[in-house]
Amino acid sequence: MNTSDFYKNLYDRVGKRIGWDFSHLNSTEVGQGWDFYEEVLKKTKPNDSILDIGTGGGERILKIAQNFEYVYGIDYSQNMVDIANKNLKKTKLSNVKFLLMNSSKLDFPDNCFDIVADRHCDFTPSEVFRVLKKGGYFFTQQVSEGDQINIKKAFGRGQGYDIKDGTLKNKYLKQLKKLVFTKIESFDYNSKITYKTEKDYIFLLRYTPTIPEFGKKKGDFEILRKFIEKNKTEKGIETNSKRFIIIAAK
Numbered sequence: 001m002n003t004s005d006f007y008k009n010l011y012d013r014v015g016k017r018i019g020w021d022f023s024h025l026n027s028t029e030v031g032q033g034w035d036f037y038e039e040v041l042k043k044t045k046p047n048d049s050i051l052d053i054g055t056g057g058g059e060r061i062l063k064i065a066q067n068f069e070y071v072y073g074i075d076y077s078q079n080m081v082d083i084a085n086k087n088l089k090k091t092k093l094s095n096v097k098f099l100l101m102n103s104s105k106l107d108f109p110d111n112c113f114d115i116v117a118d119r120h121c122d123f124t125p126s127e128v129f130r131v132l133k134k135g136g137y138f139f140t141q142q143v144s145e146g147d148q149i150n151i152k153k154a155f156g157r158g159q160g161y162d163i164k165d166g167t168l169k170n171k172y173l174k175q176l177k178k179l180v181f182t183k184i185e186s187f188d189y190n191s192k193i194t195y196k197t198e199k200d201y202i203f204l205l206r207y208t209p210t211i212p213e214f215g216k217k218k219g220d221f222e223i224l225r226k227f228i229e230k231n232k233t234e235k236g237i238e239t240n241s242k243r244f245i246i247i248a249a250k
Helices: 003-014 036-042 059-067 078-089 125-131 149-155 167-177 198-207 220-231
Strands: 027-030 049-053 070-075 096-100 113-119 132-143 183-195 237-249
Touching: 036 059, 036 113, 036 132, 036 237, 059 070, 059 078, 059 096, 070 078, 078 096, 113 125, 125 132, 125 167, 132 167, 149 220, 149 237, 167 183, 167 237, 183 198, 198 220, 198 237, 220 237
Parallel strands: 049 070, 049 113, 070 096, 113 132
Antiparallel strands: 027 183, 132 237, 183 237
C-alpha cells in the first residue's frame, strides 16, 4: 500500500464516526483570541434564555446550559438533532430542547430570547433581531476566509479561497447595521493550531468544508500526503485557525 492509499483508507475509517464532536481531537492552539461560549456567559444574567443556532450535536451548549432558565438548540440536519437529543439524555438537564429548524425562518415568537448564539452557522439577521428581546445580545463566530490557508493553497481550492479575507465579516456587519442594534462590536484572531496525528487532521477535513468534496477528486490524497510531509513537525501537522466574532446588543 502506498502512502496516498494509506490516507484514503484512513479517511474512510474516520468517516464511520457519527457526529460533529471535535472535543476529542488532539490539538494545541497558540494565539486563540477567545472561547466563544465563555464570551456568551460574560453577558448572561440569571434566568436568561438562549437560542443556539447550528447547535450540531449540542456538546458545547450542553456544557453551559445550567446557566440559563431554558435553552433551545436548533440545527437544519435531522442527524445532528438526533445526536444532540442522545447527548441530552446523558445529562440531568431538564431545561434544554433540540429542534430541527432552518435558521432563515425561526419558528419562535418575537422577543423571546435574551441571548442568541451562532457558532459557524449561517443566519438571517432580521430573524435574529425579531426573536431577540430588547436589551438582549446576539453572538456569532464565523470562519474567516484566511483560515487554514496553507492547505487551501496546496489544493488550489477551499472554503472562501478565492474571496478576499474579511468579506464575510463585512457582509454580516453591513446587514446587522441596517437593523436597530444599539451596539455592534467585532474582533478577529489568527492562531497557530497543530493537530497531533494524521487521524486528527483527517477527521477535521472529513467533517468541515475546508476543502469541499475532499477525497472525491482524483489526486486529493496525493496532495494531502505532500501537504502533511511539508507541514508536519515534531508536535504534529501545523495550520492556522482564523476566526471573527460579532457581538450585537439590541
